[in-house]
Amino acid sequence: MTSDVDDDIMDTGPSSTLPRRQLGRFLREVREASGFTLAAAAKLVDLSPPALQRIETGQTQKVRKQDVRALCELYGVSSEDIQRAIDLAALAKTQSWYHAYGGLYSTAFNMYVGLEGAARQLVTYHEHVPGLLQTADYARAVIGAYPGFDDRDDIDRRVELRLRRQAIITRKVKPVALVVLLHESALYRVVGGRKVMVVQLRHLAEISKLPNVVLRIVPYGAGLIWGMPHGSFTLLEFDTNAKGGTVEPPIVFMEGGPSPDVYLERPDEVRLYSELAMALRSVSLDEKQTRDLIRRVTKEFERDQH
Structure with a gap:
C-alpha cells in the first residue's frame, strides 16, 4: 500500500482535533508496546517516518483507513480495537463532533484519560469529589453504584485505574496544576458510608496542601451562579511552545454518565466555561x-460514628 502524497500533508482545516489526537495516541502506545x-x-506499512x-501526533486530518488497519494488524491489535481505530479515523474528518466513546472502552480508547495526562492545568467544578481526589473506598462506592457494574473484579480494576490517574498531580516532574471548585454539598453527600467519608475528607484537607x-x-450561600444550575465540567489547558502559542487548544469536558461524554473545542464555548x-x-x-470547613464537617461525621 503506497501512501498518497496528500496524506503526508498536514491538513489545517476546521475539523475536530480530538479524534485524530486520540487515534495518534493509541497508535503510538500500541506501537511502543x-x-x-x-x-x-x-517501513513495514509503506509510510514515510514523517x-x-x-x-x-494528531497532525494529519486525512488519515486513510487502510493505513490505520495495516498499522493495527502489524501491532497485533484485536479486531474490535481495529474497528474503533478506524472509526476514529473517520471522525477525524468531521467538522462538528462530540465524543460518544467513554470509559467503558479499553484504557487506550478512553480519550479523557489521555487528555488529562497530557494537560498542563485542569480547572474543574464538581458536586461530588472528583476522581483525581478520591480515596479507594470512595471511588469503589461511586463505581459500584453504576448500573450494571456488579462484578467485583471489574470494579477493582476500574478503581485501580482511577487511583493510577492521580499520579499526574503527585509526580515529581511537571505535576499537573489542578484547580478544584467543589460545591459544599459534596462534603455532606454520604458516599460509601460515614467511615468512608471521614477518610475521604481528611484526604481532601491534606492533598489541598x-x-x-x-x-x-463553593458554599451554599453563593446561590445560583449566573442565575442557573449547571453540571460538572473540566477545562483542560495544555503547554505552550517556545513562541508562547498553545501546542494544543484548550478543551472543555463534561462527563455524560448515562449519556455520551461531551467535548467542546470552539473558542467561544471554551471562553464561556472559562468565565464560568x-x-x-x-x-x-x-x-x-x-x-x-472540611475539618469541621469531618468532625461531624466522626461524632456521628459513635
Whole structure:
C-alpha cells in the first residue's frame, strides 16, 4: 500500500482535533508496546517516518483507513480495537463532533484519560469529589453504584485505574496544576458510608496542601451562579511552545454518565466555561477557609460514628 502524497500533508482545516489526537495516541502506545520503532513500523506499512509521526501526533486530518488497519494488524491489535481505530479515523474528518466513546472502552480508547495526562492545568467544578481526589473506598462506592457494574473484579480494576490517574498531580516532574471548585454539598453527600467519608475528607484537607493543587469550596450561600444550575465540567489547558502559542487548544469536558461524554473545542464555548469557572472561584471560600470547613464537617461525621 503506497501512501498518497496528500496524506503526508498536514491538513489545517476546521475539523475536530480530538479524534485524530486520540487515534495518534493509541497508535503510538500500541506501537511502543509491540516493540517497533517508528522508522521500522513506517517501513513495514509503506509510510514515510514523517508521515507516521504526523499521524501519531494528531497532525494529519486525512488519515486513510487502510493505513490505520495495516498499522493495527502489524501491532497485533484485536479486531474490535481495529474497528474503533478506524472509526476514529473517520471522525477525524468531521467538522462538528462530540465524543460518544467513554470509559467503558479499553484504557487506550478512553480519550479523557489521555487528555488529562497530557494537560498542563485542569480547572474543574464538581458536586461530588472528583476522581483525581478520591480515596479507594470512595471511588469503589461511586463505581459500584453504576448500573450494571456488579462484578467485583471489574470494579477493582476500574478503581485501580482511577487511583493510577492521580499520579499526574503527585509526580515529581511537571505535576499537573489542578484547580478544584467543589460545591459544599459534596462534603455532606454520604458516599460509601460515614467511615468512608471521614477518610475521604481528611484526604481532601491534606492533598489541598500540595503546591500544585488549589481546592476551594463553593458554599451554599453563593446561590445560583449566573442565575442557573449547571453540571460538572473540566477545562483542560495544555503547554505552550517556545513562541508562547498553545501546542494544543484548550478543551472543555463534561462527563455524560448515562449519556455520551461531551467535548467542546470552539473558542467561544471554551471562553464561556472559562468565565464560568472564574465566576465560581470569585464566590468560593479561600484555601484556608476551605480546609477549616472540611475539618469541621469531618468532625461531624466522626461524632456521628459513635
